[in-house]
Amino acid sequence: MKIYRLIPVLIIALVLIGCSFTVNVPEVKTGATETASINSAYPEAISNPILHINMGAGTLNISGGSSQMVEGEVRYNVADWAPSVKMVTDGLTLSQKETKNIGVPSGNIINDWTLKLGDRPMGLQISAGAYSGTLDLSGVPLTSLEVNDGASKSTVTFGSENPAQMESLVYKTGASQVDIKGIGYANVKEVSFNGGAGAYSLDFTGSLKNDIACSIKTGVSDVKLVFPQGGHVIVTVNGGLGNVNANGTWTINGTTYETGSGSPSINVTIEMAVGNLTLTTR
Amino acid sequence: MKKIKLLITFLILVLALSATTGFAAAQSPTPQPTKTTLGDQVIIANTFRLGNGETLDGNLGVIGSTAFLETGSIVTKGVFVLGGTISVDGDIKGDLIAIGGAINLNDTAVVEGDITIVGATLNRSPLAKVFGTITEQSPKTLNFENPGAITSSTKPAQSVLSKILQVSLESLFLAALAVITALLLPEPIKRVANAFAEQPAIAGGVGLLVVIGFPLVLLIMIVMILLIPVAILAVLALVVVLLYGWIAIGYQLGKQISNLFHSTWATAVEAGIGTLVLSVLASAANLIPCVGWIVPLVISLFAIGSVVMARFGSSRYQPIRRTSPGATPPPAANLPA
Numbered sequence: 082m083k084i085y086r087l088i089p090v091l092i093i094a095l096v097l098i099g100c101s102f103t104v105n106v107p108e109v110k111t112g113a114t115e116t117a118s119i120n121s122a123y124p125e126a127i128s129n130p131i132l133h134i135n136m137g138a139g140t141l142n143i144s145g146g147s148s149q150m151v152e153g154e155v156r157y158n159v160a161d162w163a164p165s166v167k168m169v170t171d172g173l174t175l176s177q178k179e180t181k182n183i184g185v186p187s188g189n190i191i192n193d194w195t196l197k198l199g200d201r202p203m204g205l206q207i208s209a210g211a212y213s214g215t216l217d218l219s220g221v222p223l224t225s226l227e228v229n230d231g232a233s234k235s236t237v238t239f240g241s242e243n244p245a246q247m248e249s250l251v252y253k254t255g256a257s258q259v260d261i262k263g264i265g266y267a268n269v270k271e272v273s274f275n276g277g278a279g280a281y282s283l284d285f286t287g288s289l290k291n292d293i294a295c296s297i298k299t300g301v302s303d304v305k306l307v308f309p310q311g312g313h314v315i316v317t318v319n320g321g322l323g324n325v326n327a328n329g330t331w332t333i334n335g336t337t338y339e340t341g342s343g344s345p346s347i348n349v350t351i352e353m354a355v356g357n358l359t360l361t362t363r
Numbered sequence: 364m365k366k367i368k369l370l371i372t373f374l375i376l377v378l379a380l381s382a383t384t385g386f387a388a389a390q391s392p393t394p395q396p397t398k399t400t401l402g403d404q405v406i407i408a409n410t411f412r413l414g415n416g417e418t419l420d421g422n423l424g425v426i427g428s429t430a431f432l433e434t435g436s437i438v439t440k441g442v443f444v445l446g447g448t449i450s451v452d453g454d455i456k457g458d459l460i461a462i463g464g465a466i467n468l469n470d471t472a473v474v475e476g477d478i479t480i481v482g483a484t485l486n487r488s489p490l491a492k493v494f495g496t497i498t499e500q501s502p503k504t505l506n507f508e509n510p511g512a513i514t515s516s517t518k519p520a521q522s523v524l525s526k527i528l529q530v531s532l533e534s535l536f537l538a539a540l541a542v543i544t545a546l547l548l549p550e551p552i553k554r555v556a557n558a559f560a561e562q563p564a565i566a567g568g569v570g571l572l573v574v575i576g577f578p579l580v581l582l583i584m585i586v587m588i589l590l591i592p593v594a595i596l597a598v599l600a601l602v603v604v605l606l607y608g609w610i611a612i613g614y615q616l617g618k619q620i621s622n623l624f625h626s627t628w629a630t631a632v633e634a635g636i637g638t639l640v641l642s643v644l645a646s647a648a649n650l651i652p653c654v655g656w657i658v659p660l661v662i663s664l665f666a667i668g669s670v671v672m673a674r675f676g677s678s679r680y681q682p683i684r685r686t687s688p689g690a691t692p693p694p695a696a697n698l699p700a
Contacts, residue, residue: 137409231425232427275484
């Protein structure tokens with residue numbers, strides 16, 4: 082009698098055996114945690130040098146306070162991810178070692194970058210994969226900032242005034258959560274934000290010195306824009322299936338939202354595929 | 364048709380993750396400066412740069428990553444972007460498809476095929492050349508009735524192909540729906556996912572009970588004739604519950620994927636990517652003859668059960684605490700005499 086009870090079990094086992102398959106997943110091999118020190122002086126031959134940071138998956142913490150162009154450390158436990166610094170025509174490139182023999186990240190991967198930037202005017206360009214970034218750029222004299230990242234979670238903070246004039250702030254991101262705080266302190270003229278699907282917050286509060294022209298393009302997303310109370314702001318919303326929540330006092334004319342008056346002013350053009358747009362003054 | 368083939372190529376590549384010579388998942392930030400790289404490249408959670416004069420002889424997949432195709436670089440086939448960014452200054456000979464990502468076509472960019480954007484953004488310089496058509500699809504406009512120019516065929520292989528096309532597009536639709544749902548209802552989704560994560564067996568059991576009991580209730584409603592409209596609404600409600608639960612399980616899977624990459628993604632991102640992977644896996648399993656349907660059925664049971672357990676996401680699931688017969692009951696509250 083008991084044999085009959087085994088039949089369904091055998092059938093299920095056979096089905097599972099028949100359906101199972103094995104795949105060989107190339108994986109990142111981890112080892113002992115290494116720490117690489119970064120300490121690079123300004124390239125004197127280049128006026129207004131640019132620091133290029135190229136990293137893959139990991140964490141990136143940047144702040145000011147260095148007397149060098151960049152200093153800090155990189156902790157990693159994948160041997161092939163040893164960072165290197167190279168002099169390039171327009172500045173310095175800080176990137177991970179070039180190799181192809183790496184697979185899908187798994188296990189306890191460590192790839193933590195902690196960097197401090199110098200006190201002389203320079204540009205900053207970051208290219209990263211899926212990473213978690215905390216960029217505290219308060220008081221760092223930046224002449225340009227460009228961030229390109231994939232799926233990420235990052236916070237960019239301008240907590241105090243940028244001593245240099247920033248020509249442009251360009252942010253290109255994929256499916257991410259991005260929070261840019263205190264753009265008013267960035268001393269920037271043009272802001273360009275290009276995002277995929279994600280949650281994005283751009284806070285323009287701070288001490289505005291000049292007009293800001295801002296262009297935002299996003300896919301399926303939740304976008305929150307925060308502006309200084311009483312400042313002159315014009316927001317033009319284009320296209321898509323967006324839902325706009327305007328908090329505070331706004332004059333709405335078709336797809337244009339305006340608040341405050343005078344100068345300097347913030348002029349934002351936003352194009353969304355689908356999602357929520359929240360306008361707030363603070 | 365070409366772009367659908369490209370999409371399928373990448374879906375299969377991602378699913379298989381096979382260690383073939385042409386596969387280079389999550390490779391280091393920049394490849395070796397070889398002139399020509401043979402085979403398809405899939406970059407996961409990383410950065411990729413194709414330099415001036417370099418050629419990638421194959422397709423390029425960019426998943427949660429950043430890719431740069433510099434001036435003078437060539438991709439001989441198509442490019443697929445999922446939740447990543449790509450900056451193009453070079454030449455793409457095939458199609459370009461982006462889902463939930465950001466595409467930047469700069470001054471010298473050339474795309475010889477079509478561009479399809481789903482829930483993503485296209486930032487195109489006026490000088491960039493696109494020889495094909497550009498299709499921007501929002502979730503509202505997706506059409507799955509006719510997933511492409513597939514004509515009825517006498518060849519069985521093409522029948523399977525059209526099946527694959529359909530499930531792939533359905534998965535994309537579910538992923539887009541998941542992103543929107545997670546944007547609008549992030550906390551309820553998390554509660555349902557939590558119910559599934561904490562008690563998957565109970566979720567499956569509850570789902571099974573609902574699936575068994577539902578036809579009986581439906582039958583009673585239909586017999587009573589007056590309740591036929593309610594029965595129709597009930598069927599629709601079950602579909603919504605199933606989708607809701609499916610997305611929540613997708614979110615849970617997305618969370619695991621983000622943990623795998625040691626990063627934290629936005630809820631909507633986790634839900635979108637997780638639902639896409641879950642749906643593709645379920646659909647792929649469904650293509651296995653005879654027994655393939657078991658996988659989506661089991662996931663559906665979990666999905667329905669999780670939604671019920673979390674009371675449609677309105678409250679966090681609280682597991683029932685059992686006390687043994689001999690256990691001392693908890694002290695009573697001080698009550699007035």
